[in-house]
Amino acid sequence: MSTSSLSLPASPEAPSPAPGSRSERSGRGWLHLLRLIVILLGVVVVLIPVYVLVITSLKGPGDASAARAWALPQEWTFSNWSAAWTALGPSIGRSVQMVVPSTIVSAVLGCMNGFVLSRWRFPGADLVFTLILFGMFLPYQAVMIPLMQMLLGAGVPNGIPSLILLHVVFGIPITTLIFRNYFESVPHELVESAKVDGAGMLRTFWHIALPLAIPGFVVVLIWQFTNAWNDFLFAVFFSSPANGPVTLALNNLANGALLANYGVSMAGALLASLPTLLVYILLSKYFLSGLMQGSVKG
Template structure:
């Protein structure tokens, strides 16, 4: 005797419909909880966008129109002179900032990747101590070491400006990049590394041919993190550069405080120009940032 196989059907309720297929037609589409969540979300968005609105509208106002009293009003006459003046003042420092943040981010990312691989997959005596010492660098305040650090750079003859800032951001970026990559590499199956060893690959070959190609998510996270930190840095710029060779944060400070009569329109346009590159980076790569950050959070 052969039995006929059939897909089980959920038991019907008293109305004759399966329980999991019946929809409660009396339940509102948006409950109180969901409505409150959306209201809180909209409120938060408005709070965040209020400063952006003031920045934007003020950047298009003339000298007589840009004042704290009229901060919330739209421009009486829309003008682009503030943007032209801000671009003229900031364009050289913008180019120097790109020259600084791009190599600093890439170098710190690769050094952190190699450190994370060694500390997560190639165990040696004292590995945990080395990792703890590297992480200790994350908790040293910049202000506590600024004077001796400046003296070391002067004694070593390292030029001020872009070269000094690149080296500083690479050094101070190694702890956080090592942490991110180490956590990510611990989630990679150990069989991948063992397969490379069986095929005769050494540590460098395993890293270059097996680990590096699958490290894109963590590289996205690290590059965004390093790019943003280096771009927005002001303390290092004050100590290790000047108006002629410094980054855009230093030039923006001079633009805002360089005149006896504050020109709010130019200052607002300059602030938007200075923040535009980081905004573009987050818009383009932001969707990969959270995914790459969470990919290394399973183990650590």
């Protein structure tokens, strides 16, 4: 008998785990545990600076030092918070006066621009959109002197009025981009049906586009609120400690408190960051959903 006619028995294959079996559940459990460990490590890394800020803000002058940055306070005190509030309270009020109108106005203008450039197109719309986007790439440091000369020539008062105007103007490019991408995801038939019914651009915007743009507004409001609240460069050039926002006052507080007490500057930093933190906590769910709705075309 020839060897070619002989067939060797096939080697048995290892059986794959059945769906829902104990081995598959065990593998999924280990994967879930690994993801949880990675997430917890990331949370710990992010919260380390917050831990140092909080415990340092609760230490007395002799206890708040670089050598004891990680140690718990020897004596817990809230005097740093009251001192920081006394120093930053007026500037926090001025920041609110600056951020609220600049955020709302830039969001409304960006919404109108995004709607027109996406759903009510006109000759040269792409060129206009490109020119608007150029504002996102202008380095602020390069235009400070021309901006200052222009605002002085226009008679715009220094301080909060100048900062409101600047944040509105420099916020229009990013708000226009966000709303244009968002309106691209809105079904085109809605706008066309409004045109067929005889609605003009403003009526279509007010009755159809604006109610649909609520998730986009949440994204833009959070974005603009954070940028305007945390701005320091414009505050240095166009305001003073007497009429400027909280970032300028916090810088002066930190420079004056570093040699005397770290706790006051740490408490001031926490007070200055609380508004943006609260905004993200309250609106984070809507922020993520708005980003997702504006990233996929309908």
